[in-house]
Amino acid sequence: MSSTLVITGASSGIGRALALELAQPGMTLCLLARRREELEILAKEIEERGAIAVVVPIDLSVRGQLQDFLDKQLESTPVIDEVYHCAASSSFGAVDQFSAKDWSELYKVNILSATDVISVLYRQMAAQGHGRLVLVSSLAGCTGYPMATPYTAMKEGVIGIYRSLRHETSYYGVKLHLVIPGFVKTSIYEKAMYRGCNESSTMESIAKLGFPMISSEQAAIAIREGIERGKACIIFPFYARILTFIAPWMPFVLALFYRKILASYRGSDSS
Amino acid sequence: MNRSSYNTTFEGKVVILTGAGSGMGKALAAMLQEAGAIVFAVDVNEDGLSSLTKSDNLICVSLDVTDAEAYQGFVDEVIRDHGNIDYLFNNAGVTLLSDAVDISSDQWKALLDVNIMGVCNGIAAVYPQMVKARKGHIINTSSIAAVTGYATAAPYTCSKAFVVGLTRSLRPEAKQHNVDVSLVCPGYVNTNIFTADRIIGADLDKVFSRMPFKFISSEKAADYILAGVSRRKKKIIFPFSSKFLWFLSHWAPFMLAPFQRGFLKPFREGKSPS
Numbered sequence: 001m002s003s004t005l006v007i008t009g010a011s012s013g014i015g016r017a018l019a020l021e022l023a024q025p026g027m028t029l030c031l032l033a034r035r036r037e038e039l040e041i042l043a044k045e046i047e048e049r050g051a052i053a054v055v056v057p058i059d060l061s062v063r064g065q066l067q068d069f070l071d072k073q074l075e076s077t078p079v080i081d082e083v084y085h086c087a088a089s090s091s092f093g094a095v096d097q098f099s100a101k102d103w104s105e106l107y108k109v110n111i112l113s114a115t116d117v118i119s120v121l122y123r124q125m126a127a128q129g130h131g132r133l134v135l136v137s138s139l140a141g142c143t144g145y146p147m148a149t150p151y152t153a154m155k156e157g158v159i160g161i162y163r164s165l166r167h168e169t170s171y172y173g174v175k176l177h178l179v180i181p182g183f184v185k186t187s188i189y190e191k192a193m194y195r196g197c198n199e200s201s202t203m204e205s206i207a208k209l210g211f212p213m214i215s216s217e218q219a220a221i222a223i224r225e226g227i228e229r230g231k232a233c234i235i236f237p238f239y240a241r242i243l244t245f246i247a248p249w250m251p252f253v254l255a256l257f258y259r260k261i262l263a264s265y266r267g268s269d270s271s
Numbered sequence: 272m273n274r275s276s277y278n279t280t281f282e283g284k285v286v287i288l289t290g291a292g293s294g295m296g297k298a299l300a301a302m303l304q305e306a307g308a309i310v311f312a313v314d315v316n317e318d319g320l321s322s323l324t325k326s327d328n329l330i331c332v333s334l335d336v337t338d339a340e341a342y343q344g345f346v347d348e349v350i351r352d353h354g355n356i357d358y359l360f361n362n363a364g365v366t367l368l369s370d371a372v373d374i375s376s377d378q379w380k381a382l383l384d385v386n387i388m389g390v391c392n393g394i395a396a397v398y399p400q401m402v403k404a405r406k407g408h409i410i411n412t413s414s415i416a417a418v419t420g421y422a423t424a425a426p427y428t429c430s431k432a433f434v435v436g437l438t439r440s441l442r443p444e445a446k447q448h449n450v451d452v453s454l455v456c457p458g459y460v461n462t463n464i465f466t467a468d469r470i471i472g473a474d475l476d477k478v479f480s481r482m483p484f485k486f487i488s489s490e491k492a493a494d495y496i497l498a499g500v501s502r503r504k505k506k507i508i509f510p511f512s513s514k515f516l517w518f519l520s521h522w523a524p525f526m527l528a529p530f531q532r533g534f535l536k537p538f539r540e541g542k543s544p545s
Contacts, residue, residue, distance in 0.1 A: 063376065095441055096399040096448075100339035103391035111387060111433070115379040115426065118371060126372045144439035150391075153437035157387065160432020163420025167531040168371055171539065248521040258443040 004028040004077040006121060008060060008113065009087030011038035013186030014136060017220035018084055025050030028077055032056045032069070033087070060087055061108035066120045080124055082132040084223075085117045090188045091151040092202045093195030094265075098150055102193060110154035114161065122165075126172035133169065134223070135162055136179040139235075142244045146258050147197070147205075147265050166232060178233045179223055182240035185213040197265060205264035209257060211239055277501030282307035285353045287346070289336050289393065290363030292319020294462025295412070298493035299360060304329045306497070311349060313363070336363050336389030339396075346396040355404045358500070359397045361390045361411045364430070366464045368478060369471035370538045371425045378471075379426050386430030390437065398441075401450045408451040410500055411438045415456045415513040419520040422531040423473075423538055442505065454506045455496055458513035461486040477537035483530050484512050 005022060009015035011033035019029055023046045031039045031046075036057035043053035054073070058065040073080070089109040091098070114135060125131025140148055141155030162178040169176045183206060189199055206213075214222075214237055226234030235241045246253055286303055290296035292314030300312045300323055313332045314320050320331040334345055349356060364386050367378060390411065401407030416424060417431035438454040445452050459482060467475045487510055499507030508514050519526050 063380075067376070095394065095444055096402045098395060100343065100392050100395040103395055104339070104388060107383075107388055107391065111383060111429070112380060115383065115429070116376055118425070119374060119376040119379055123372050141436060144436065144443075146440050146444040149437065149440040149444060152440045153433050154387075156436025156439075157429045157433035160417055160420075160429040160435075161425050163418075163432065164416075164422055164425040164428040165371055167420065167422035167528070167535065168425070171535075172372065255443070262443060262447060 002026050002028070003081035004030065004073070004079060005082045005084065006030045006032065006073075006080055007084045007086065008032045008117065009085075009136075010042060011035045013086065013188055014181065014184060014216050014219050014223075015084070015086035016042055017216035018086060018223060019046060020049075021217070021220035021224050022084075023049040023051040027051040028054060030054045030056055030069070030073060032058055032060070032066075034059050060113035060116060061105075063112075063116075066116045070120055070124060074124075079128045080121060080131060082134070083117060083121045083125070084134045084136070085114055086136045087113050088136065088138075088155075088188065089151075090148065090192035091195070092148050092192055093197050094147060095149050097195035102195065103150055106150050106154060106193065110151065111157050114158050118161065118165070122169070122174065125174045126169070128173075130173040132175045132177070132227070134177045134179060134227070136181070137162070139180055139182045139240045139243060142180060143247045143254055144258070145261065147261055151192075162233075176232065177227060179226070180233065180235040180240060180244060181214075181219050181222075182237050182243075183211050183213040184216055184219045186216050201265065205261060208264050209260060212237070277497050278306050280306070280501035281358075281497070284308045284357040285311075285349065285355060286358040286360065287311045287313060287349065287356055287393070287397065288358075288360040288362060289313045289389065291323065291331075292316045294464060295457070295460055295489050295492045295496070296360075296362045297323065298489040299362065299496065300329065302490075302493050302497055308358075309353065311345075313345075315363075336392055337384045339388075339392045342392045343396045346400070350400055355406070356397055356400055357407060359393055359401075359407070359409045361393050361409065361434070363389050364412060364464070366424065366427045366469055367471070368423050368427075368465070368469060368473070368538075370423060370535070370542075373472050374426060382426045383430055386427070387433050390434060394437075394441075398445070398450070402445075402448040405449045408453070408500065408503070409441070409445070410453045410455060410496070412455045412457070413438070415458050415508065415516050417456065419516050419524075419527055420531065422534045424534075451503050453500060453504055455499070456506065456508040456513060456517065457487075457492050457495075458510055458516070459484050459486045460492045461488055472542075473537040473540075477540075478534075481533045481537060483533065 010031035046053040137158040138155040140152040145152045222236040291300045291312035413434040414431040442452040495509040
């Protein structure tokens with residue numbers, strides 16, 4: 001297998017785990033993220049598995065960087081076979097605490113990075129006549145999640161892209177997948193934007209909801225298996241499948257969760 | 272629709288309405304003004320604003336919703352002069368119909384800046400004021416396309432799905448502060464949102480002939496919206512065909528596939544996959 005894969009958000013979390021899960025001898029993996037050191041450590045692990053790692057320390061929220069990467073990459077590998085878009089940045093806090101600048105920052109990382117992946121990498125794969133595009137959204141994008149509203153809304157935006165794009169890609173030989181993970185234990189919580197609350201109160205609030213967190217390795221396996229089974233929409237773990245199913249039909253069930261979330265944050269305010 | 276049902280709701284209320292220069296916004300501006308509201312009609316297009324019927328309680332504001340600083344400055348002024356804002360209609364929006372392979376990064380961004388960041392800027396400037404005042408109502412205009420998906424409209428559905436997600440999570444938050452949030456999902460409304468320059472790679476007439484539902488007038492749409500807003504409805508979905516589509520897209524999305532293929536046809540004529 002001499003295919004070329006591109007993974008965004010590869011320095012940590014699901015992106016990193018996915019790179020390790022997918023790496024096979026002979027493959028080229030382009031690892032995209034902001035932090036070079038983390039990518040270089042990952043690159044070593046990938047090369048131990050016999051694959052070729054290309055470290056691409058770029059900031060997806062800076063316009064044009066992805067196109068520059070592609071132009072350069074095509075000089076060494078003729079095509080891009082698969083693209084896994086995992087880069088994202090979460091947010092917690094009440095909406096009235098978010099400034100226009102905060103919204104804009106989250107918009108760049110969560111929305112514009114995804115649309116750049118489409119306008120640069122999907123277009124390339126469509127021109128080749130084959131490829132695979134995997135977009136990672138979030139369970140919160142399907143169900144809503146007060147106190148994480150900006151992130152949640154943007155993840156629903158990514159689902160919106162999928163809803164339309166899924167009718168378009170097969171014509172060009174590109175397979176499109178949407179990934180909807182539930183709670184995954186990654187550094188997304190460490191690096192999230194917190195406004196009027198903090199990481200520990202947020203982790204407590206999530207724990208109170210009672211949904212188990214899976215590891216990013218488990219998430220990566222679920223994604224690989226979902227793709228192997230030819231699933232367009234990959235939802236995991238099991239409770240996420242139940243919630244996405246009931247979300248449109250029993251909003252009152254979600255309302256119970258909303259209340260729990262809001263109560264847990266109110267509790268942490270007063271303490 | 273019974274117009275008298277909301278006539279008193281808006282009397283003397285301070286309303287910020289974006290995208291007021293055309294389409295549903297224009298109809299909303301006229302009807303809100305008629306209902307006695309103090310309407311700040313915001314639009315980036317001054318020609319559109321000058322076409323509005325002037326009166327003492329309709330103030331035209333030439334403002335680009337993507338300019339966060341200018342938006343904040345404008346809202347501060349309204350607060351200074353009127354004390355509070357009762358309604359924010361996040362109505363401004365643009366569309367683009369094209370096969371996604373023909374849409375450049377800049378075209379994606381141009382649309383999303385208006386449809387997503389325009390809404391964010393409004394929320395960032397107005398919502399904290401409403402929380403402080405412990406009253407207010409935000410009306411977010413999405414589209415039925417957000418839930419059905421719409422082949423050839425990936426950027427648009429991205430932005431409108433964002434609005435659905437935003438409304439869903441913001442509503443329970445805002446309720447704690449006595450602020451209401453409503454979602455508006457219209458079907459096809461006869462506005463200037465579909466014009467030749469908003470279509471890439473296909474003929475306008477051919478695209479139109481493929482649209483499976485009848486267009487309703489902007490006035491009718493505005494009437495649906497205001498009736499829903501006055502009843503503080505969570506979701507305002509219209510016309511009936513849109514309610515049906517909402518239902519289908521959740522229960523039997525495969526039934527929408529023929530429509531999606533139809534949308535793509537005029538864009539794929541004379542094109543061959545490489």
